Amino acid sequence: MMWEEANAGKWAAYLASLPSKFDTPMFWNEQDLAELKGTSVVEKLGKEDAERDYREKLLPVISSRKDLFPPHLIPFHYTLERYHIHGSRILSRSFCVEPAPSDASDEPSGTTQNHDDAMDVDVPSDSQSHPAATRVHDNDGDLSVDQDDEDEEEEDIVSMVPMADMLNARYGSENAKLFYGANELRMVTTKPIKAGEQIFNTYNDLPNAELLRRYGHVDYLSLPASLTQGSPNGSAALGNPGDVVELRADLVLTAANDRIYSTAAPPAQNVSAIAAESQRRIDWWLEMGGDDVFVLEPPSESLLPEDLVSLVRLLCDDDEWRKAQDKEKPPKAKKDKVVLEVTKQALLKRQALYEGSLEDDEALMNLSSDLPLNKKHATIVRAGEKRILRAILHQLELTIEALSQKGGMSNGEGSSRGKRKGMDDDDNGGKKARR
Template structure:
């Protein structure tokens, strides 16, 4: 899309108080591998330069749309539209249905109308993701349940607001489209005093989901920074009334593409506006990237419908940020086979205690091949004799993540078991990915290849450690936490 075709949007953006440094910032079409339409540096841009600014009132959220106040604050909460994304999705549906009466008409014209994310794949393509965590995180059934149990009843109670003649704007297909727009393009912004809008919607707190965080700390030119790296799956319905941020669609900011290790601009909070600021010098002709967290290909595919293929340190192409998730139940099952005196009742008791103490139910392997310390600690907990277990529970301390020959043997079997979840081998994938196949299938193969490489390399490391002697040389990762955390980023 050329800059000329964006003229209505740019005129709208400036009409409502947005500003762009048009001398330095332009728009261009890049190859699909680089994100498609994006933002480009027209001239050399210095570090800490304001590329554009967006008035907070121009962002679209349940605080800036007038729908919640028209619906009624108490009714909005009663219908649970203040939880998860359902309320924002409904606002976007309603604003779209309003057409020229909506403040955001020109903005909607810039949003994608089609997504290549697995949410929209057919069943045959989805089977290619078997073994990955993508399927479990799609949340399609949960999303459609939310549509049926929350959104439709809300619409049906207010035909004066949601005209039955405009039913196509409130369809399930539209619901998935708006949800995908939020998943791929929303930001988490700090709440602010918005005057009349604040008073209208002050009783409609929203729940943050997979949106991208906005920095609000002492950043360039005095901007304030707040970085929250928590992560929630799509359509998660946690009630976070004490949350200090809003999920919002941010015009202009969502036009920047994202790529692993390429971020050169970041969005910062000010009292009355958001500002996109360069965080390093950008050469003329370079794309301006706003990544905020380097996601693995599994998450890139789930949220945005693409994967990163970059040179890897060990050769080949892939995503250096790829990870593999291992469910705790795999570790429990494998360990139980080694500790025959561990009854199912005792095992369940230990697992419940582990979770109550904040232990992980999912362990993450990264490309650095470090063995997750929480995984080792859980295995040791399950291996404790009854008296040792009772002592650990009384003290409230899980076992230290010490590695020995027994632990390495169990970890080895856990990794082997995890590999069996994929219906194909790494060698088969490497042969198939070069064939004439659809984009969806290729992306699925790229995701599982990245995960399998990490599993294979970690297995090799475990075998080397076994050869060296009972895990000597296993070190605690500097700055490691007892529990892993997933980064959160939402962008196209």
Template sequence: MESFITWFQSHGGFIDSSVMDVVDFPGQGRGAIAVSDIPEGHTLFTLPRSLTLSTRTSYLPSNMGAESWKKFKLDEGWAGLILCMMWEEAQESKSKWSEYLASLPSSFTTPMFWSSEDLFELRGTAVVDKIGREDAERDYYDKLLPAIQSRLDLFPPTLIDQHYSLAKYHVMGSRILSRSFQVEKWDGPASGEHDANVSSDSTAMEVDGEVSVTQVHGDYNDDEDISRDIDDGSSDDDDDETEDPSDVAMVPIADLLNARYGSENAKLFYEERHLRMISTKPIMAGEQIWNTYGDLPNSDLLRRYGHVDLVSLPEGGEGNPADVIEIRADLVVSAVSQLSGTLTSDSNQTRIDWWLEEGGDDVFTVETDLVIPEALISLLRTLLLSEADWEKARNKSKPPKGKLDNPQVISLVTAVFHQRLNAYPTTLEADDELLRQDLSLNKRHAIMVRCGEKKILTGVIKNLRLMEESLSGEEKDKKKKRTLGDEHGGKQRSKRVKR
């Protein structure tokens, strides 16, 4: 570690060693600790932009040429950065980043590297369909390998097994996935000026013209979701624009900071020529210095970083307040088809296509507040519409409102959540019992993920049951009142006849 720090400082980096140190934390790897009290707004370390490793700073893209870089689609997704990291590592001491790359981990606890036995424990969770190992390997064979074989002067055949193998590709991809940041080109004020465009109520913190850098949240096989976004205080009008893969960068020292739910006390900011890690609140001596992953659910934390978060919950026990459960639209369709039996598969497909064209979602997310998305209910009600009402809705381009206002809809929504719960190999009670046993780390993490998801599902089902009972009670009261009213009205009519 000492040689790495020396390398960092010799290339223009600065660390305030009077307030922080890098140490090993049991179960967390390396991290930063405060060695003295740190006030809010204190600069912990800085580094020049040129010390970040990206497709902008590596010489490989220029050596290959812009035409070849685009020909092999290395300008899309993370394939280009992975190849740059492979190439820089192969240069050994000739590479500017040799000390940095040597300091990075080569083994990971993410599901990408799990055995089939361990992966079995993740059945039913949101992790399984997002690991993407096959898609990642397709990028290796379709992009990287052809590019490597086209330039044997840059990628000598004798080095391919050691530096450009599929196994090395996964290691580099996982390094990016777990440690990279999105560092955009400087588009702010001139050096020394303040950025008046960054609003004070923005989630980007303005510090002398700087804007915050966030860590990457994508997957190295995902061209669309490639980074932990930077919030630079601008509007959301450009949200639909494609993010620039060249913004994704490895940031020495900054990537050593660990993260934990709700614990962030430092954030990385960028300016014209430097990046700066600044404390965002007072940090006491002996406390860990935390960056953030954005308070992610355990399913994403495990998939991307190989760990889970457990904190004390307001309702008691431990868990991750950011946990979510995902309900796919095809599960909603399946529940309606099985229980209502009123529509053919062709009719279902027609309505689903229309739903999506009208801007409907194909995945619905339920958080720990247990609020059922109105869009999920709206889709379900769309499938239940009579033919006449369906034609009216389609002609008006107006899907039904997402209201739980009748027992049939509540019953079907409950069935959706029951089907989702049944996707897991065990019950919540069985998982609680398993966690009391001596387990491998992977299995323990998998159980924690599915426990968090099951708690949301069981909570939603309980609320739906209470809602259904309440509506049934109201219906009974109304029926009783109608019955009493009919009886009372009948007696009055009888008396009038007698008169």
């Protein structure tokens, strides 16, 4: 795209019609980025990685081919600024299109419809040296390419699609979708649209954190009652129904260890042993393909992700740890009192990462209609995540209280880590029998 623009190629007029200014956090200053503290947006930007790729990969190639990249054009068309602009154009406007089968017709059909995340271009960094790369947190907290996503995305073609990329998006409003045959792409309406109504091509109803990171906007719509009960401000009724909260496994590990330390006998002399054992279990979890980030959705019947419950049981219950190794399979997602209490503490730690309270954010949105755009967007993202955490914590407290009163479900005391039995068992299923 940079070459096409520099050489006034076939697509230069199309590129000239695309925006050169973006409201995405990639272009925010440090003060504005600080407003996103606690969210996962900043750590997913990949700005430093992108700029390192520009310096170490792109510039050497450009410098080595003066026949393709005349030196006098480099300061104008191949700068870091243009690199970020074109990368952001791809991130915000491209489509992931599956290669059409050899016998595909040009007629639109459900089998040739593009992905649910039609405009999602999170491709591996090997294919595109830009923060659009699909990344996950490794167990050191750094960013790394997800190999499974890499294999999956290799089959897709990242495409800029003139005209189709003009359509806006809004939660729950999709009424058109991209279809393709062997020789053409078609944006086709999926439901009746009245004259004067807007055509929306939505990408999988993403949460505001992702909408802001990728596209520079947020959704601000009516929310379900489960997220607005007890809020003192009217603005609490607005947000993105698709919002989620990401919970890192290191916070779960800290919460689990805190509980184990408090129940160890005697506590002081077991700290290093408990930490080493916890790390061993986390390593096993990751080796078995377990996630290190858990996605928390607004409260539902299940309340907590099954893999999160499974990890807490693995960390806190010696019997479950032994069974997991024997079966080479993580524990079942059984929620007992210990699981709920440890998860509650992990969520409180997650909640503490934000600046200010939910009420502060809601009051700011309710009283200040002239907020700078970046601050407004950041506040909406923060508030949406805080609402989910508050709602889940409320449900957890009610469930823990009910279990305490009932006394019928196991609270894991008999086999939890740190107890004398769990730490000193012999080869008959005890600690010494672990691999």
